[in-house]
Amino acid sequence: MDKLSNMSVYIKVVEMGSFTAVANHLESTVGNVSRAVSALENMLDTRLIQRSTRRLSITDAGRRFYERCTKILADLEHAEAEASNAALTPRGTLRVHCVPGLARHLVTGAVLEYREEFPEVTVDLMLSQRMPNLLEDQLDVSILIARTLPDSAYVSQKIGISHCVLVASPEYLQRHAAPLTPEDLNDHQCLLLGTVDYVRDEWQLKSKTGDATFTPKGPSFSVNDMDAMAVAVRAGAGIGLLAGFSAIEDLRSGRLVRVLPEFHTYERNVYAVYTSRQFIDAKITRFIDTLKTRVGAQLTMTAQELIA
Template sequence: MDKLSNMLVFVKVVEMGSFTAVANHLDSTVGNISRAVSALEQMLDTRLLQRSTRRLSVTDAGRRFYDRCTVILADLENAEAEARNALLEPRGTLRVHCVPSLGRHLVTSAVLEYRQAFPEVTVDLMLSQQMPNLLEDQLDVSILIARALPDSAYVSQKIGVSHCVLVASPDYLARHAPPQEPQDLQEHQCLRLGTVDYARDEWQLTHQDGQATFIHAGPGFSVNDMEAMAVAVRSGAGIGLLAGFSAIDDLHSGALVRVLPEYHTQERNVFVVYSSRQFLDAKITRFIDTLKARVGDQLAATAQALVGN
């Protein structure tokens, strides 16, 4: 028996006053119960029980050890209960990574909705373009946009798709004739987006009939952040790519205008990534459910409005 098991046996012996009673209670043998107590006495180099053929009595050292054991075993039981409850009730701190544009437009509101439903969870949201190391960075969840994820030991679920569309400000289009074909973009100021999943100098556009077109964006302004791109486009600097979820409000308000509306980029998948499928904490499973319901539905509605699929 290990130390904790021996401690549990000793506590039961003190409380029940008999090796035989404890053996029956634990479905064991009197010999096993006696050896458990003897092992503790040898480890502590002190006598815990006085034994006779008629009765057991607890020594002073045994009484002090019993008091300590009951506290330790109660703490252990509470810790086990808390760990089991973590699989049932969301609580604690949830550390989430998300790519910045998606985080600002959709995920932050999903986090706030999640916090209303589960106020015992504190959410720490980190926005970064780079895919983190979940274990080294002590993160519970990462939300990424990519055509496909690299091979890893992580678990992932797809919660939606995202497309980029070409947009410009009304002011820019008032000064420059809107392009009618992708090749006409060569005559415009093309604002280049360069991220992990977008080549800075080349736009791959997909027509609504499925045909792909490659356009060289040419020199000029380039940026690796979707929100900075939105600022440049709104200011009238040129035509740029924006994710549908980032552009749709400005398109509805008229602050931006769709350029070549029958074209969009290839779809990118939106993934939620976490480290393990086994014994998944309730705070993570409920958060994934919230992402699917909130972010997934908004992505689907945006794709339907802008791309038609």
């Protein structure tokens, strides 16, 4: 028997006053109960219980040890219950990584909704283009956009899909005739988006009638952030790629216009990535549920509106 089991048996002996009563209570034997107490006495090198044929007598050291044992085991039970409850009730700090554009347009709203439902959780949201090391950075969840994820020991759940579309400002298209084919883009200022999942100098486009790859040429503007790209496009600097979730409000309001509206990029998956499939804290599972219901639904609605 291990130390904690021996302590538990010892507490019962003190409280019930009989090896036999404890053995019956635990469905064990008197010998096992006696060995548990003796093991503690040998470990402590002190007598806890004076035995006689008629009664047990707890020594002063045994009484002090009993009080300590009851507190230790009570604390342990409380810790176990608290840890088990973590699988049921979200609480504590949730550390989340997300790519910036997705965070600004969709994920921050999901975080606020999640906090309203689970106010005992504090959310620490970190924005970065690159996938972090969840263990080294002590992160609970990473939200990424990618065609596929690299092999790793992490677990992922797909939240939704995203596409980029070609957009420009109405002012730019007033100065430059809108392209009718991908080849016509050669006559335009093409603004280059270079992120982890988008090759800066190559636009891979697809449509119902066929695919096209366009390589922008000549001096232009390049940026690695979707929102900075949106600023440049709205300012009339040229034609650029924007994720549907980033462009949709400007397209609805008329601040931006689709260019080659039958084309869009290949779909990218939006993933929630975390470290383990077993014993997942409730704050993580409930947050992923919120991502699916809020972010996933918004991604689906945007795709249905933009990708005919």
